[in-house]
Amino acid sequence: MSTPTQTMPSPDLFFDTALAYQRSAALKTAIELGLFTAIGDGQSSVDQLAARCEAAPRGVRILCHYLASLGFLDKRGEEFALTPVSAAFLSKGSPAYLGDTLQFLSSGEIVGNFDHLTDTIRRGTMAQSANNTVSEENPVWVKFAEAMVPMMMPNAMAIADLLNTTGKVRVLDIAAGHGIFGVVLAQRNPDAEIVAVDWPSVLKVASANAARFGVAQRHQTKPGDAFKVDFGNGFDVALITNFLHHFDTATNVQFLRKVAAALKPGGRAVILEFVPNADKVSPPFPAQFGLTMLAGTPAGDVYSLEELEQMLGSAGFSRVTAHPTPTPERVVVGIKS
Amino acid sequence: MSTPTQTMPSPDLFFDTALAYQRSAALKTAIELGLFTAIGDGQSSVDQLAARCEAAPRGVRILCHYLASLGFLDKRGEEFALTPVSAAFLSKGSPAYLGDTLQFLSSGEIVGNFDHLTDTIRRGTMAQSANNTVSEENPVWVKFAEAMVPMMMPNAMAIADLLNTTGKVRVLDIAAGHGIFGVVLAQRNPDAEIVAVDWPSVLKVASANAARFGVAQRHQTKPGDAFKVDFGNGFDVALITNFLHHFDTATNVQFLRKVAAALKPGGRAVILEFVPNADKVSPPFPAQFGLTMLAGTPAGDVYSLEELEQMLGSAGFSRVTAHPTPTPERVVVGIKS
Numbered sequence: 001m002s003t004p005t006q007t008m009p010s011p012d013l014f015f016d017t018a019l020a021y022q023r024s025a026a027l028k029t030a031i032e033l034g035l036f037t038a039i040g041d042g043q044s045s046v047d048q049l050a051a052r053c054e055a056a057p058r059g060v061r062i063l064c065h066y067l068a069s070l071g072f073l074d075k076r077g078e079e080f081a082l083t084p085v086s087a088a089f090l091s092k093g094s095p096a097y098l099g100d101t102l103q104f105l106s107s108g109e110i111v112g113n114f115d116h117l118t119d120t121i122r123r124g125t126m127a128q129s130a131n132n133t134v135s136e137e138n139p140v141w142v143k144f145a146e147a148m149v150p151m152m153m154p155n156a157m158a159i160a161d162l163l164n165t166t167g168k169v170r171v172l173d174i175a176a177g178h179g180i181f182g183v184v185l186a187q188r189n190p191d192a193e194i195v196a197v198d199w200p201s202v203l204k205v206a207s208a209n210a211a212r213f214g215v216a217q218r219h220q221t222k223p224g225d226a227f228k229v230d231f232g233n234g235f236d237v238a239l240i241t242n243f244l245h246h247f248d249t250a251t252n253v254q255f256l257r258k259v260a261a262a263l264k265p266g267g268r269a270v271i272l273e274f275v276p277n278a279d280k281v282s283p284p285f286p287a288q289f290g291l292t293m294l295a296g297t298p299a300g301d302v303y304s305l306e307e308l309e310q311m312l313g314s315a316g317f318s319r320v321t322a323h324p325t326p327t328p329e330r331v332v333v334g335i336k337s
Numbered sequence: 338m339s340t341p342t343q344t345m346p347s348p349d350l351f352f353d354t355a356l357a358y359q360r361s362a363a364l365k366t367a368i369e370l371g372l373f374t375a376i377g378d379g380q381s382s383v384d385q386l387a388a389r390c391e392a393a394p395r396g397v398r399i400l401c402h403y404l405a406s407l408g409f410l411d412k413r414g415e416e417f418a419l420t421p422v423s424a425a426f427l428s429k430g431s432p433a434y435l436g437d438t439l440q441f442l443s444s445g446e447i448v449g450n451f452d453h454l455t456d457t458i459r460r461g462t463m464a465q466s467a468n469n470t471v472s473e474e475n476p477v478w479v480k481f482a483e484a485m486v487p488m489m490m491p492n493a494m495a496i497a498d499l500l501n502t503t504g505k506v507r508v509l510d511i512a513a514g515h516g517i518f519g520v521v522l523a524q525r526n527p528d529a530e531i532v533a534v535d536w537p538s539v540l541k542v543a544s545a546n547a548a549r550f551g552v553a554q555r556h557q558t559k560p561g562d563a564f565k566v567d568f569g570n571g572f573d574v575a576l577i578t579n580f581l582h583h584f585d586t587a588t589n590v591q592f593l594r595k596v597a598a599a600l601k602p603g604g605r606a607v608i609l610e611f612v613p614n615a616d617k618v619s620p621p622f623p624a625q626f627g628l629t630m631l632a633g634t635p636a637g638d639v640y641s642l643e644e645l646e647q648m649l650g651s652a653g654f655s656r657v658t659a660h661p662t663p664t665p666e667r668v669v670v671g672i673k674s
Contacts, residue, residue, distance in 0.1 A: 017360045055458045
């Protein structure tokens, strides 16, 4: 027996992927220890960081080396410094701090859906035992609403920039969650009025954010399931953010027809989504997000721009346009014919 | 309140790391389903693969898109093909198949050590509840011995090439595990005689490999703990492969002195290790391997070449040289003075 090795490709991608779970664990641990915040506050040596984070120097040293190898820290002599990405997103002093978002993304109710992925693929849908993220009143959405504001703020600002509304506009913010998309729009346009739809427990978070951002008097709430509640009508804009990926095409078409009925003629359906290319394997984040939907919803998926255009067309929208954001998501706008 | 976004760096590294655990899960699932093997056998459409892997088309489709986005599959129209890395390492038809290695690397007894990483960092050593990979007779080493042959074969061949022994040489293969390092050396040199040391349960795997590769008559075993067993003396070569990283410096120096006593003058200590640069944060695999040792051993670590030279020097070795392998590990050789 012998094994040829001369013509073998590098196994690096294999090992990188096999051990990738360690990266998520290390980042979660660093957030839990407040390591980046400590470095942002000026602690830089292993001993200083160990004292500040109430951890053992050996543990801190090895963790810092690991994080530096990933690009989250710079090592200068025997001192550690933040890199641009950790300074922006992982130190509590930053307005774009994503530590709470990470706690949500790495919580057992999200990560646990990948524990029995082989069964999920065999079945073709989430396990009975999985945490159905689209089930009614799932408490995960309250956590989500609280955790996702910093992650979604760049997209909320991108949508407000794109729509650039002026004068009296009525905005339906569907499955509003943290409510930040409607709230930022209301901040930009002092004559905009928002109606936020979500489950009652989640709307409390949206209302709190509306108050925090000073637009509470123009921010109404309509509690209920987005598929069942009466939206009313005469809206200029419907915000459909991070929503369609939870459902199959037929459900989405039916839903978009309901949205169309709530809009004025010429009103805009504004979709925020992970939109992969037509090949469905690029770019990485949108392509990979399908697996999260497979693991955590009964029939969710990611949809290409062509597929979203078809759904919108079937529901009475036309002149569909797509727009980049500062994140891997895109904004897709359709006009009610 | 407002959040500036214009000057923010990309959050891609953050999300990539936060979601990295999904990559490990997807690869493990693909191996469990035999997906790459099915594609290697000529199944290429989602429906064909679903039938062959006894899985749902929706699950297979989303998984294939995910794997293609990582670089493990090529999508051509609606058909999937292996890439060089998956053809070489993930399809059972390949002699370098690493699927069994992956099953070991992703088993609960390895991955579980990262479940409470924050406590590990605070403590500075593995949890009481962790799976101590250096504990005596840990059954994980039998699994390891069985799973690691294909992963270690390129290194075994690199070591045999490097040593290039001829004539009668006596080789001490310490903590031999699967035994493949000594076995390949014996295959190359028909006059080499191997003495493999490990726990009795593990030596059964080494002996089976010696038989499988046709060198059983020159492959003896010496059961026992490498720190306690009498090695004998007069050896030309001592193989110390993937061993030193489990222990602290003082333990390693003491151990290397024992090795020196077993070698002839001019005999070679041959160390296979993850050797990071002196900065301890590069290259990626050696730098990151320290965290695995933190999580799974009482006092293990990765050592730079300078540190290994110091250990060897303290134990009576000189003329230390370092050599690359086809993997992220290096071979470090010291000569008994």
